[in-house]
Amino acid sequence: MNITEILKTKVESGQTVLTEFESKELLQEIGISVPSQKLTTSKQETITAAEEIGYPVVLKLIAEDVVHKSDTGAVKLNLKTKEEVENAYDELMKIPAQMEKKISVQKMADEPITELIIGMTTDPQFGPALMFGIGGILVELLEDVSFRIAPITEYDANEMIHEIKGFPILDGYRGKPKANIGAIVETLMKISDLVTEHENINEMDLNPVFIYEKGLVCVDARIILKEKENSN
Numbered sequence: 001m002n003i004t005e006i007l008k009t010k011v012e013s014g015q016t017v018l019t020e021f022e023s024k025e026l027l028q029e030i031g032i033s034v035p036s037q038k039l040t041t042s043k044q045e046t047i048t049a050a051e052e053i054g055y056p057v058v059l060k061l062i063a064e065d066v067v068h069k070s071d072t073g074a075v076k077l078n079l080k081t082k083e084e085v086e087n088a089y090d091e092l093m094k095i096p097a098q099m100e101k102k103i104s105v106q107k108m109a110d111e112p113i114t115e116l117i118i119g120m121t122t123d124p125q126f127g128p129a130l131m132f133g134i135g136g137i138l139v140e141l142l143e144d145v146s147f148r149i150a151p152i153t154e155y156d157a158n159e160m161i162h163e164i165k166g167f168p169i170l171d172g173y174r175g176k177p178k179a180n181i182g183a184i185v186e187t188l189m190k191i192s193d194l195v196t197e198h199e200n201i202n203e204m205d206l207n208p209v210f211i212y213e214k215g216l217v218c219v220d221a222r223i224i225l226k227e228k229e230n231s232n
């Protein structure tokens with residue numbers, strides 16, 4: 001299925017919130033890198049997936065009604081052995097959820113220069129608006145983010161990145177390596193193209209995206225679709 005068909009099927013079935021796993025599959029489809037991931041439904045499958053992906057891995061509980069995963073203990077980071085995976089699996093299964101529970105087994109990404117957030121919201125007047133910021137405390141405390149209405153040009157993407165107050169963090173602050181700005185520009189453009197082409201995407205939240213010297217990887221994502229329009 002192509003992206004248009006996938007989105008249409010979701011909207012038709014009334015599923016407007018894509019799970020982290022589905023959201024990252026879609027990002028991968030448009031060329032945004034995500035840690036290798038497998039969806040499992042039993043302990044044995046989870047162990048096999050961890051061994052195929054290679055340690056260290058992350059386990060996350062994927063259920064439609066579990067949204068802020070770390071708040072409920074649904075993210076188990078840096079698991080290095082089969083025993084750690086088994087224990088993490090048992091703990092995840094204890095978390096209450098109304099909806100069907102699955103496990104996302106994913107590669108533990110290396111520590112980044114910093115975390116980024118890249119998002120999209122739909123403005124009732126102007127349509128899709130893209131958002132960029134440095135993740136964590138800077139975003140929450142200082143509201144250090146930039147916005148542009150989509151579609152954006154490469155020039156706009158560069159401006160979005162350079163105008164935030166935290167830009168020095170990306171530019172080799174205190175002897176840290178410089179972040180790959182080109183990779184961020186490319187990612188913003190890909191999101192811009194996606195939301196311009198697919199009007200049924202209402203919201204996107206890539207939070208966090210890990211940025212490195214060599215590129216970036218999106219470790220958590222959420223895509224929300226517009227509800228099906230009533231035909232009468």
Ligand code: ADP
Binds near residue numbers: 058067068069075
């Ligand atoms: P939440 O639903 O709470 O936002 P996340 O999936 O963002 O859960 O996970 C919480 C945190 O765990 C992330 O902000 C990130 O720092 C870390 N994390 C999540 N997935 C990975 C991964 N695959 N590799 C490394 N760190 C990860």
Ligand code: MG
Binds near residue numbers: 208220221
């Ligand atoms: Mg997150």
